[in-house]
Amino acid sequence: MKILNFGSLNLDFVYQVDHFVRPGETMASMGYQQFCGGKGLNQSIALAKAGAPVWHAGLIGENGAVLKKTLEQYGVHTTFVRPCPGSNGHAIIQVDSSGQNCILLFGGSNQQITAPFMDEVFTFFEPGDILLLQNELNVGAELIERAHRQGMRIALNPSPMAETILEWPLGDVEWFLLNELEGCELAQLPMGTEPDAILAQLVERYPNGRFVLTLGHKGVQYRDGNATASHGIYRVQAVDTTAAGDTFTGYFLTYVAEGKPVADALAAASAASALAVTRQGAAVSIPARDEVEHHTLSLA
Numbered sequence: 001m002k003i004l005n006f007g008s009l010n011l012d013f014v015y016q017v018d019h020f021v022r023p024g025e026t027m028a029s030m031g032y033q034q035f036c037g038g039k040g041l042n043q044s045i046a047l048a049k050a051g052a053p054v055w056h057a058g059l060i061g062e063n064g065a066v067l068k069k070t071l072e073q074y075g076v077h078t079t080f081v082r083p084c085p086g087s088n089g090h091a092i093i094q095v096d097s098s099g100q101n102c103i104l105l106f107g108g109s110n111q112q113i114t115a116p117f118m119d120e121v122f123t124f125f126e127p128g129d130i131l132l133l134q135n136e137l138n139v140g141a142e143l144i145e146r147a148h149r150q151g152m153r154i155a156l157n158p159s160p161m162a163e164t165i166l167e168w169p170l171g172d173v174e175w176f177l178l179n180e181l182e183g184c185e186l187a188q189l190p191m192g193t194e195p196d197a198i199l200a201q202l203v204e205r206y207p208n209g210r211f212v213l214t215l216g217h218k219g220v221q222y223r224d225g226n227a228t229a230s231h232g233i234y235r236v237q238a239v240d241t242t243a244a245g246d247t248f249t250g251y252f253l254t255y256v257a258e259g260k261p262v263a264d265a266l267a268a269a270s271a272a273s274a275l276a277v278t279r280q281g282a283a284v285s286i287p288a289r290d291e292v293e294h295h296t297l298s299l300a
Contacts, residue, residue: 004121011035013090047076099240
């Protein structure tokens with residue numbers, strides 16, 4: 001079984017700020033760092049650190065060679081990471097004094113995926129392999145259609161969420177990994193709807209789906225047509241939450257792909273994301289599996 005992550009490859013420009021810049025405000029940052037990132041890259045590295053056999057597919061621009069090198073450094077297969085003309089995708093990230101972040105994305109190379117490139121990638125994968133997607137490429141619906149025709153299992157983290165995702169063939173998706181905002185928008189319910197109601201609506205709309213809903217300080221809930229599960233959060237001091245969701249996605253998907261119970265996958269993914277937020281940066285903050293499985297964190 002192989003995991004194909006067809007995902008974004010970004011350069012992250014991270015600015016430490018006292019508070020997020022307000023409309024009309026000019027503010028000096030307290031620090032600056034550059035990291036390799038993008039939800040695709042982060043999730044591929046999380047998968048690899050969790051022990052999954054993962055192939056990343058995506059495009060890098062003229063300034064993006066470091067992204068391919070970084071994937072290789074962590075054991076991600078990069079056969080399908082290819083150069084293209086123009087600027088690489090990048091993100092401008094503000095991280096405030098409490099560790100929260102806000103992110104401005106420029107798609108760049110991530111928006112240049114073509115049909116011939118997709119055809120080439122999918123020839124390497126077989127029925128039963130897993131496709132992981134986010135929403136930072138220009139071809140989300142097409143990727144789901146191709147993977148479904150090929151008999152692959154599909155996992156979707158619909159981030160950043162957009163109304164166009166509702167037009168994708170979501171009935172073919174097996175795993176949905178969502179935060180509360182994404183869950184409400186996918187269920188077409190108002191923000192603030194109770195998690196139980198969000199999950200019930202999602203199961204009704206997509207009865208073949210399996211839904212993982214992360215709820216911040218309230219932990220995480222899981223539901224499918226037959227089962228429910230949940231897990232609390234671990235008590236840590238957050239420094240940078242940039243890669244928390246991507247870390248969770250990579251660890252959860254690795255564990256369920258290995259056939260482990262959902263409850264074990266939730267526990268491991270929760271511990272991994274808790275460890276990640278105690279460190280600066282995105283990919284560099286993701287913990288290794290041994291650290292996750294031997295953690296001494298306490299539930300809040």
